[in-house]
Amino acid sequence: MLKIKVQDLNKLFDAISEKEPLYMPLEKAGEANYGLYKTGEKTALDVLKTVKSAKDLFFPQSETIVKFKTEGKNITVEDIREEVKPFVLFGVKACDFKAFEVLDKVFLADPVDTYYQAKRNACTVVTFACRRPEESCFCKVFGIDAANPVGDVTIWKDDENLYWRENTEKGSKLTESVRYLFAEGGEKDVQNQQEETRKIIEKLPFSSLDLSYFENTEMMDIFNRPEWQKLSEACLACGTCTFVCPTCQCFDIREFKASNDQIIRYRCWDSCMYSDFTQMSHGNNRTTQMQRYRQRFMHKLVYYPENNGGLFSCVGCGRCVNKCPQKLNIVKVVKTLGGKKDD
């Protein structure tokens, strides 16, 4: 284990960013989000939850996938994929890191999404253990240890030091390049912090959330529960929950006419909350917000686990709990449906 004084952190960031692009929580216009670090940038490592999750780095909100060029009456397809240079993603919390696993199962399964894969492979992930989780956190429910995330490197931080543990070969390589900034030690401090964090987690109000109903009930029974109607009635059909969610992976493919002879085909995040989400030429098979709302949670709690060996596609980051404009969230769904099990 290595450690570095907190006052030297900027040196660390500068050192990393000198070699490879460094993405980490930065504060811009008052909000913490992942961004490209440049010397002098206002970092926001201590913010528990960035507004958007870290998935942006592998699966950006908007991404060009191909370009078309017309010349007179001919059209050519331009492959714009380039090799992605190695980069460092720094400060990823355990929940967000777990979310990568959820995304990998979608994007890296056959057929592989090469856009995602290229970025995923190029990235060295430095995870960051939580010290003070808050009441909206419930990662424990999904078997995540917020005090001990993995990734290529894991860091802990207290008021004095940042502690550094390499986990993988990629991690070692990164460690090597900045080793000179570190001193040895800190195991004990980390251990103490972990114990304390775990104690807090035990006490969090959602930590005892029971998901067994979703594991043990017939899909259609859940689907047909009458409570969905009441649960969804305040839903505004905005996409906040899906866009702040670290595991939501839906996208739309659209085209943009950049000039008369140039068309950009890009993909961008889509939300199952939107009324045109399942719009097809024949019409839309989800016509009410209840159906759309149900879809989102059925996907997280039932469909995805069904297809992925029981892995829920929620990691308990609690962003939706904090950010839903009308305070609807997955916890309310789990409690309402799971609380009264059908006989």
Added chain:
Amino acid sequence: MNKVEELIVKRARELLSSKEVDKVIGWKKGEFYFDPSPAVFTSEEELKDFVYNGFCGANLSKYLVQELKKGGKIAVFLKPCDTYSFNELVKEHRVDKNAVKVIAIECQGKLDIEKIKEKGVSAVTETEENGEEVIVSSLYGSAKFRKEEVLLEKCLTCKSKKFAVADETIVVNEMKETANDRFSGVEELERMSEEERFAFWKGELSKCIRCNACRNVCPACTCVKCVFDNNASGMATKAPADTFEEQMFHIIRAYHVAGRCTDCGECSRVCPQHIPLHLLNRKFIKDINRLYGDFQAGEADEGKNPLIEYTEKDADPTAAVNGEVRHA
């Protein structure tokens, strides 16, 4: 249970039991004290979850649009600012006022849980308002704040505590008008240079994730199909693929509600990135007041808004932009 909540629940119970209304739109308790959600109550039994506390900031007027379609008579609880939205919805034929009983209720300004959390108080269990003070109890003890520190932005600059419409009112304590000038934020920006303003908005708007919460919560945004969702409009966008699209979305959104926006402040309340969207809407309101005379959307449920109105003596755009003219 506070006195106002008590009266509200009592009234809701009466209305439902007497079948005077078929449903009541109010707020329902959440997982915590501070996360009530808007809800529709159809039985007395359901009313046990009814809540009205410092965190009931949501404007319920827009829910009438969807609920009225389902039929029946509805009672809705509206805070002073929400009553203006109601009138605009009536004016634009989105809501049939004869099918609605408006119960206007006391509001002393609603609290912003994020501001409280920023002050280091988590796990809030209750709040108590005491004049200009708010006592916040949490699992970890209690803390006292000046109200100003923890109010929602929209309540800090509350435009009026007057009810624009009310079939009934439930008011226990006097509601004091705020002394804050709601246009000071706009003025501050106006004083900046073009470059500074551009930098400010670029910083703010680049945070936008196009979740559409601002649009979807807005009581003035009730289009059957929004231009941004309509691929045939030539303006449809789903995600901010370019900074221009961020600008465009917010310009068009604000323009489309210009003259109709009551300044209910919901857009800023719900923005997950805390973009001060009210500063966009208020610029239009301020300009309208300056150029065409004071106008408060939603003050009445009929009449024309300033953009579907004109006088022969209106200012020319150049003079208007230069700020040279003022309504006589």
Added chain:
Amino acid sequence: MQEVTEQKKEYVPTIVAFCCNWCSYAGADLAGSSRLTYPANVKIIRVPCSCRVNPMFVLKAFQRGADGVILCGCHPGDCHYVTGNYYTRRRMSLLFSFLNYMGIEKERTRVEWVSAAEGAKFSAVMNDFAKKINELGENKRLQDLRVKEERDE
């Protein structure tokens, strides 16, 4: 210094002029038949009335790389459709003031009233507007970079 002026010369701004069919478009026709010149980078789109111009068209123009947008309509009171330009006047006053509030240079947008008889005014207005836009140079604050990239390629 030399370099700067040369650079400026190279960049030819794009100016979109929306002209109402009854007054301003006819005014532009009159400017033409009177051989009153104005720069070639001013290009006109005919609309029935200035009140047909949706703010979205203005934004679309900027998105596609316009450096200035000008709306021309009948003089207030003379609208062929009686009241159309009164609405234009309010809409564009508010829109342009708002764009300026967002940091867009106020000189990039303009509304002028040009009657069918004012060929000379049309030409003068366009010369002046083109000059102002030339001075401002490229519109960097309200443009779509994707469009710019493709254009600059």
Added chain:
Amino acid sequence: MQRIGVFICWCGSNIAATVDVERVSEAIKSEPGVVFSANYQYMCSENGQQLLRNAIKEYHLTGVVVGSCSPRMHEATFRKAAEAEGLNPYMVEIANIREHCSWIHKDREEATEKAIILVRTAIAKVKLNAPLTAGESPVTKRALVIGGGIAGIQAALDIAEAGFEVDIVEKNPTIGGRMAQLDKTFPTLDCAACILTPKMVDCAQSDKIDILTYSEVEDVKGFVGNFKVKIRRKARFVDETKCTGCKICMDNCPSKKGLNEFNMNLNNRPAIYIPFAQAIPNVAVIDPEQCLKLKSGKCGLCQKKCGVGAIDYTMTDKIIEREYGAIVVATGFRPINIDKFNEYGYSENKDVITSLELERLMNAAGPTNGVLLRPSDNTHPKVITFIQCVGSRDLTDCGKPYCSKICCMYTAKHAMLIREKYPDTEVHVFYIDVRCPGKNYDEFYRRACEQYGVDYIKGMVGKVYNQNGKLMVQGSNLIENEQVTIPSDLVVLATAIEPEPSVRKIATLLTASIDTNNFLTEAHPKLKPVESPTAGVYLAGVCQGPKDIPETVSQASACAAKVIGLLVKDSLKTNPCVAQSDESMCNGCSQCANVCAYGAITYIDKEFRLGGGKTETRRVAYVNPAVCQGCGACTVTCPSGAMDLKGFASKQIMSEVEEICRK
């Protein structure tokens, strides 16, 4: 897939000299969707149109772009040609490469580049054009003439002659207008009354003409062929059907101090009066501002004396509503107010008068019974000085920038008449230019100078002042290059004329446009001089521009011809470029109806299928295509974009924008 044909016109050398037309049609060839591209010397010629028609046939064109002169010139020509070949006329777009390109740019390279962009822009638009078909609306076979002067009278007579009913609405108690006030008319010197009053009588006697005097147009709704007009019939306090015009009431009226408007306020009239002897209708009217009975309730003499019981003090204004297929505006003129012209001393000196006042002073039915006496002391003026262009061709705020056109001729007439009747009178005329184009006009003016010895002095008058009872007219003689002062007994100002101010209100009601001088604008200055831009509304007389009697009568007859041409049709084709609401997106918010100046938008409840067997009833906008004029105000007000304008659809305009910005 669209098949577009592009035709670039040389317009002789008008376009081809500045724009490399060959290069334009070559560059356009490779545009997606273009299957034919050619250029031709004169596209509007018979051969050019044939070229277009052949290409439509041969290449199965679905859209046509003509790069030529302004669409305001030949859009209709090319659309017609396309239609003749079976292509929907609205699939033709014009790129204006003459007025907006070749004529204003000198650099051939620059102009050619711009022409290519303009043509591409038109292609971008035409790709999104949709075939449009005109609807039909019925025609109400009745015309309205607003104004009962010579213009209105002539128009009404001609329309009635063709067998159509026509109403004349006149705001004064009698028809006749300004011409009735004139003494003699130029260049023949025949008496105005002698030629006008028979026409007035014809109107009264025609069973097709309904004369509504003392009435004003209050409201106009509808559109060509289908106007609904509200007319205010002002309370006359005299029953028109009973009054015989015997004038006994006038003789008995105790309130005799009213200013006689007909005589330019030069003498007085009673509170109950008939404006002049030949008034039509020959019916009295009570001036409510002056009548003792109406003001104080005391009097009632006229009622007592009236043998037929025509007087009714309780009469109130009445609004009647009528339907018309066409409207002629003939609201006429008035002399401008010259109080501001201090240099001529009009307000200080009674003997400085306007020409129209002189007409009354010389008229046998005027205040002096036709004997020329000056107002101050009722003596014969021995020296009379005329001053021309008072307020005309005047760029100061006091006057008008235009030439009033009639003054040169009437001054020559006045001078001649005075010299003829009073040969001992000295007549001087200060003029800037004498403008006498017109049949027998210049001869008339020359007669004044040569035969009648009128002293024409080229120069402007600086000052008129009173010195010992003489009016000293101080001016310059530009020919002699000297300052002159002419001591005169009477000074006559050839006062500029301006449109009757009530025309503003009428223009608003009719949605007709008005120029900065308040003259109504014609649809085209050369080719549509009697039509207003609003379909079904026509212009006669001075309301459209200064003109004399023969011109006014010609224009009135031209209006009548247009009206008759309209009224003989049983139905009209409507403009297909109208707004239309996409009901699936309409919210029924009513904002669009609020900005529609024509009342074309109404709302209906419509049922929509939601899927899953559910339906919902929504209030949605409906645009009446016969009423909509196609301005597009509603399209911008509509936040959802449900409202769009055919022919100028949002997508089309945005596509044009994209193309124009292409660099």
